[in-house]
Amino acid sequence: VFLSMLDPKNKSRKLLIFDEIQNISDWDKFIRTIYEKNHKNEFEIIITGSNSQLLSSELSSNLAGRFIEFHIYPFSFAEFLKYKNLNISNERKFLEHKAEIKSYFQEYINSSGLPETFSIKGLKAKFSYISGIVSKVILDDLITRFKPKHPEIIEKLLGYLIMNIGNINSPTSISKYLKSQNIDLD
Numbered sequence: 508v509f510l511s512m513l514d515p516k517n518k519s520r521k522l523l524i525f526d527e528i529q530n531i532s533d534w535d536k537f538i539r540t541i542y543e544k545n546h547k548n549e550f551e552i553i554i555t556g557s558n559s560q561l562l563s564s565e566l567s568s569n570l571a572g573r574f575i576e577f578h579i580y581p582f583s584f585a586e587f588l589k590y591k592n593l594n595i596s597n598e599r600k601f602l603e604h605k606a607e608i609k610s611y612f613q614e615y616i617n618s619s620g621l622p623e624t625f626s627i628k629g630l631k632a633k634f635s636y637i638s639g640i641v642s643k644v645i646l647d648d649l650i651t652r653f654k655p656k657h658p659e660i661i662e663k664l665l666g667y668l669i670m671n672i673g674n675i676n677s678p679t680s681i682s683k684y685l686k687s688q689n690i691d692l693d
Contacts, residue, residue: 524553581620584612590625641665660690 513521523541528534541552588595591611595601601608618624619637627633645665650658667684668676685692 520548521550522553523550524555526555528554529556582615582622583620584615587611587615587618587620590622641669657690660685660692663688663690 525534525538528538531537538552538554541550545552582590585595588608588611593604593607593611595604595608617630617633618627621637621640624633624636627636646658646662650661655661664681664685667681682692
């Protein structure tokens with residue numbers, strides 16, 4: 508049905524973009540059908556998503572060799588500096604721009620390297636945006652997918668790990684934290 512809706516007179520290549528398609532049942536069968544009917548290379552298919560249901564191991568079994576996977580990560584600090592039109596190519600340039608780099612580093616830390624946050628004004632607004640991403644991607648997706656017995660523990664553990672970024676964490680330190688929060692895993 509979907510393919511019959513396309514204009515047969517238009518012979519140009521079509522770009523089909525499906526965002527968060529994993530929320531539709533049997534999406535993989537739908538995409539495979541389009542792919543298999545693409546004998547004349549009429550379509551380019553792009554599937555995007557950040558949901559845990561789109562894990563690469565599942566994509567490879569669902570689409571069996573019919574895809575190329577791209578991972579998109581937050582900016583590194585070097586990329587952030589380039590975004591700010593500051594190209595540090597040697598030590599001399601670093602020393603010349605040291606104060607500016609220090610200021611940009613604080614801005615980078617507050618943005619989490621996520622390009623979407625670069626245009627958000629105000630620390631509270633940035634924090635709200637980042638909290639929403641953490642809540643949706645990490646908590647909702649993982650909890651929905653794996654259905655742990657105590658999802659509230661994952662949220663507390665995530666908060667602990669975020670507050671201790673840069674510190675060495677061990678199973679013992681995590682266990683001590685959970686005990687300090689009166690959480691018993693037994």
